Amino acid sequence: MAVTSGSGPVLEARGVRKDYGGLIAVADVSFAVGAGEILGIAGPNGAGKTTLFDVMTGHTKATGGEVLLAGRTITDEPVHARTRLGLARTFQQPMVARSLTVQENMVLAVAYGRSRGPAGHRRQTAAEYLDFIGMADQAQTSSDLLGVFDRKRLMLGTALATGASVILLDEPFGGLSPAEIDETIVLINGIRERGLAVVCIEHVMRALTSIADRVLVMHHGSVFFEGTPAQMLADEQVIEVYLGSRHKKAGEA
Numbered sequence: 001m002a003v004t005s006g007s008g009p010v011l012e013a014r015g016v017r018k019d020y021g022g023l024i025a026v027a028d029v030s031f032a033v034g035a036g037e038i039l040g041i042a043g044p045n046g047a048g049k050t051t052l053f054d055v056m057t058g059h060t061k062a063t064g065g066e067v068l069l070a071g072r073t074i075t076d077e078p079v080h081a082r083t084r085l086g087l088a089r090t091f092q093q094p095m096v097a098r099s100l101t102v103q104e105n106m107v108l109a110v111a112y113g114r115s116r117g118p119a120g121h122r123r124q125t126a127a128e129y130l131d132f133i134g135m136a137d138q139a140q141t142s143s144d145l146l147g148v149f150d151r152k153r154l155m156l157g158t159a160l161a162t163g164a165s166v167i168l169l170d171e172p173f174g175g176l177s178p179a180e181i182d183e184t185i186v187l188i189n190g191i192r193e194r195g196l197a198v199v200c201i202e203h204v205m206r207a208l209t210s211i212a213d214r215v216l217v218m219h220h221g222s223v224f225f226e227g228t229p230a231q232m233l234a235d236e237q238v239i240e241v242y243l244g245s246r247h248k249k250a251g252e253a
């Protein structure tokens with residue numbers, strides 16, 4: 001179970017809302033996640049999951065509500081300020097600087113993050129995280145030569161290398177083979193063991209239910225269900241709105 005620091009949640013959303021014109025992408029969402037805890041977020045496409053991350057990280061401005069990091073309000077802070085306070089994320093589409101090597105991507109992330117210091121120290125921190133994501137032997141590889149799994153791992157590594165205490169993962173298993181999914185499960189459990197708070201959006205139910213301590217299911221911008229993975233899988237409304245249609249789609253395909 002979650003190892004909490006005793007000083008309350010690391011990341012908290014209080015009544016977060018985001019309107020795009022007449023469309024309510026996120027409506028009154030609240031959650032909290034503690035150190036060493038993995039919170040899963042599921043829900044159909046268009047439910048507002050990525051927009052919720054965008055509001056948490058400052059990639060878009062909340063229309064209402066509050067975002068707190070280690071108890072401090074960060075609702076109006078820009079993205080880079082939140083990064084330096086320990087908040088990092090990954091994106092649905094793997095984003096790395098393709099003109100740089102794997103190692104250069106990592107060093108850049110350290111420089112952008114919390115623990116900037118002398119160049120030697122940055123290189124050492126970058127090397128440690130490169131080892132953690134299992135890509136030390138590809139340090140000198142040009143990033144535009146990487147496949148999807150390696151680009152996703154590298155994006156995860158750069159997010160960690162900022163010195164994050166909380167990381168938001170947007171569909172980290174999407175597009176991966178079963179073996180790559182298994183490796184990513186091990187990696188994310190390793191992040192939890194390092195004491196980070198993790199929030200993970202995911203459609204791959206096998207992965208989400210194996211890593212998450214708790215799960216939120218979003219639908220039309222709102223939290224529709226909150227509970228353990230086992231409770232989610234057994235919930236009749238969740239099956240009807242989300243899991244059932246997914247199973248049907250998979251069966252039809």
Ligand SMILES: Nc1ncnc2c1ncn2[C@@H]1O[C@H](COP(=O)(O)OP(=O)(O)O)[C@@H](O)[C@H]1O
Pocket residue numbers: 020023024025043044045046047048049050051052
């Ligand atoms: N920048 C934007 N401008 C207008 N509408 C947006 C924007 N980003 C997302 N939306 C809309 O917000 C809703 C939620 O989208 P999103 O957060 O991407 O859902 P999910 O990640 O759950 O699939 C969708 O209806 C989407 O079209």
Ligand SMILES: [Mg+2]
Pocket residue numbers: 049050051092
């Ligand atoms: Mg999304």
